Amino acid sequence: MTDLRLPLGLLLAFYGLVLIATGATAGTLVVGININLWWGSVLLIFGAAMVLLARRAT
Amino acid sequence: MHLTAVDLLIIVSYIGFVLAIGVVLKDRVAHSADFFLAGRSIPAWVAGLAFLSANLGAQEVVGMAASGAKYGMLTSHFYWVGAIPAMVFVGVFMMPFYYGSRARSVPEYLKLRFDEKTRAFNALTFAVMTVFSSGISMYAMGALLRLLLGWNIHASIIVSAIVVLVYIALGGLRSAIYNEVVQFFLIVFGFVPLVWLGLRDVGGWSGLAARVPDTYVRSWHYIGSADANPMGIEWFGMVMGLGFVLSFGYWCTDFLVVQRAMAADSMTAARRTPLIAAVPKMLFPFIVILPGIIALGLTLRPNAGAAPILPQASAGGYDFNMALPMMLGRYYPPGLLGLGITALLASFMSGMAGNVTAFNTVWTYDIYQSYLVRGAGDAHYLRVGRATTVAGIAISVGTAYAAMRFNNIMDMLQLVFSFVNAPLFATFLLGMFWRRTTGDGAFSGLIAGTLAAALHYELTVVAGGASLIGKIADLHAYPSDMAQNFWGAIWAWTACFATTIVVSLLTRARPATELAGLVYGLTPRIVDRQLAWYARPAAVGVAVLALTLVLNVVFW
Numbered sequence: 353m354t355d356l357r358l359p360l361g362l363l364l365a366f367y368g369l370v371l372i373a374t375g376a377t378a379g380t381l382v383v384g385i386n387i388n389l390w391w392g393s394v395l396l397i398f399g400a401a402m403v404l405l406a407r408r409a410t
Numbered sequence: 411m412h413l414t415a416v417d418l419l420i421i422v423s424y425i426g427f428v429l430a431i432g433v434v435l436k437d438r439v440a441h442s443a444d445f446f447l448a449g450r451s452i453p454a455w456v457a458g459l460a461f462l463s464a465n466l467g468a469q470e471v472v473g474m475a476a477s478g479a480k481y482g483m484l485t486s487h488f489y490w491v492g493a494i495p496a497m498v499f500v501g502v503f504m505m506p507f508y509y510g511s512r513a514r515s516v517p518e519y520l521k522l523r524f525d526e527k528t529r530a531f532n533a534l535t536f537a538v539m540t541v542f543s544s545g546i547s548m549y550a551m552g553a554l555l556r557l558l559l560g561w562n563i564h565a566s567i568i569v570s571a572i573v574v575l576v577y578i579a580l581g582g583l584r585s586a587i588y589n590e591v592v593q594f595f596l597i598v599f600g601f602v603p604l605v606w607l608g609l610r611d612v613g614g615w616s617g618l619a620a621r622v623p624d625t626y627v628r629s630w631h632y633i634g635s636a637d638a639n640p641m642g643i644e645w646f647g648m649v650m651g652l653g654f655v656l657s658f659g660y661w662c663t664d665f666l667v668v669q670r671a672m673a674a675d676s677m678t679a680a681r682r683t684p685l686i687a688a689v690p691k692m693l694f695p696f697i698v699i700l701p702g703i704i705a706l707g708l709t710l711r712p713n714a715g716a717a718p719i720l721p722q723a724s725a726g727g728y729d730f731n732m733a734l735p736m737m738l739g740r741y742y743p744p745g746l747l748g749l750g751i752t753a754l755l756a757s758f759m760s761g762m763a764g765n766v767t768a769f770n771t772v773w774t775y776d777i778y779q780s781y782l783v784r785g786a787g788d789a790h791y792l793r794v795g796r797a798t799t800v801a802g803i804a805i806s807v808g809t810a811y812a813a814m815r816f817n818n819i820m821d822m823l824q825l826v827f828s829f830v831n832a833p834l835f836a837t838f839l840l841g842m843f844w845r846r847t848t849g850d851g852a853f854s855g856l857i858a859g860t861l862a863a864a865l866h867y868e869l870t871v872v873a874g875g876a877s878l879i880g881k882i883a884d885l886h887a888y889p890s891d892m893a894q895n896f897w898g899a900i901w902a903w904t905a906c907f908a909t910t911i912v913v914s915l916l917t918r919a920r921p922a923t924e925l926a927g928l929v930y931g932l933t934p935r936i937v938d939r940q941l942a943w944y945a946r947p948a949a950v951g952v953a954v955l956a957l958t959l960v961l962n963v964v965f966w
Binding site for chain 1: 416419420423424427430431456588591592595599603606607610611741742743744745746749
């Protein structure tokens with residue numbers, strides 16, 4: 353375990369996928385947005401970027 | 411509100427994740443320096459985020475939202491006047507002595523710079539304060555989860571204590587720091603949607619400003635006199651008391667945060683640690699204070715058909731402490747709610763881990779190794795460190811139960827701690843920048859400052875407020891608790907500063923040769939011209955201060 357970005361990225365990407373799945377199935381709108389879907393995508397992109405950065409460094 | 415399966419999945423994976431970090435890092439702990447200082451091997455950005463996260467306890471997150479609802483943008487002074495300048499100062503000016511002296515803790519720096527009694531005073535008060543405050547926040551967290559989710563308070567306290575215990579006892583400070591970085595990202599990702607949804611609901615910043623009195627959306631405009639703003643403090647008490655004395659006292663001398671910088675892998679990394687932390691810290695008012703103001707806006711002028719957010723308090727007025735929890739309940743659907751609760755748990759654990767790692771280091775190095783068992787082998791102190799982690803958490807749990815039963819005793823303790831903390835920055839400032847300061851001067855200054863803080867409390871009252879202990883006299887009535895607190899700190903700092911100077915001049919100075927590396931002027935200047943500007947602490951410090959100035963002006 354040398355690079356913290358790898359596990360951090362994996363955890364956030366996992367949360368992103370869970371939120372996207374929840375948003376896609378439940379489709380709950382809060383103040384007019386499907387927040388699970390949107391925020392899940394943000395988490396997934398950020399997590400994936402962390403994983404890529406960690407992979408590139410090694 | 412209640413949790414669904416997907417929320418629980420998110421929470422349980424978080425707990426599994428932090429434990430796994432502890433297990434993986436266990437093999438990296440071979441010596442006591444690995445356990446207490448992470449082998450001084452932490453890269454700057456990791457140390458920086460941990461520096462910020464260790465301070466971000468649940469009380470900070472929940473409390474700042476409450477403060478936002480109660481005082482509005484005036485709360486931003488805790489960041490833009492308080493924390494940021496102090497973080498720049500410790501990174502640019504003080505870290506050369508902390509890190510350069512190779513001290514393993516803040517009390518140990520005092521031993522090297524001054525003498526044994528100054529170290530003992532600081533180590534003992536700090537050790538007692540950290541275990542008690544981690545117990546108090548443990549109780550606060552358990553009470554919040556009970557209120558919010560109906561969780562059993564005993565289960566919340568015991569389970570979270572065991573999780574923190576396991577990952578620290580296994581991986582030591584490195585495990586605490588790595589987890590703090592993860593916790594930092596969870597806190598950010600867990601709370602940002604609250605601001606997004608909340609602002610959308612109130613109609614953006616201008617919609618929010620239309621719902622609350624103007625004092626709640628301005629940071630400086632109403633601070634000319636104490637009766638013009640809800641905080642009841644005027645600009646001088648704010649800038650000197652909160653900004654200069656209390657914030658510098660906390661960020662520059664509290665081992666809880668300084669330990670993260672001491673664990674950095676080089677002098678440059680140690681100096682950059684608080685500066686890296688300052689950048690997100692600058693933006694934190696938008697994550698932690700803004701939800702509170704939004705909660706107030708939606709309480710004073712709710713949207714058509716919606717109930718007010720803030721509940722009524724039993725004593726009258728609103729229950730501001732519920733601002734953040736009620737916002738989570740209003741806006742987070744299943745899924746995101748799990749992430750929000752995880753963010754709360756993460757902030758709680760990072761704060762607690764900060765206390766525990768600081769406590770076990772100070773106890774083992776500054777009390778046990780210095781006064782109880784000297785000269786034992788390194789493996790012995792490593793074992794003591796692990797045992798201290800268990801003992802420290804056990805005492806914290808005990809304190810949490812005491813807090814559950816005797817609320818007054820806890821308030822008393824926090825009051826006494828505030829007396830001890832108030833003068834600290836004067837001692838460090840003189841110690842680091844005036845070579846003539848002596849051990850006797852520092853020690854008597856600390857005692858005088860603490861007594862001045864206590865005396866100030868005993869001689870003044872808060873208009874319309876209740877007091878924990880009987881007063882000797884009421885020579886002055888402050889308009890608010892904040893004003894009394896800030897002015898008490900100013901008096902304590904001044905008493906410590908003056909006493910330290912007078913006693914130092916009356917006692918024999920230490921020869922300059924003994925002070926190399928500990929005091930400004932006797933320590934080689936750090937030359938970092940070869941580095942890019944963004945790696946030079948002074949340049950980054952100026953940039954951070956300039957950005958903070960912009961924020962102050964924008965929200966003036």
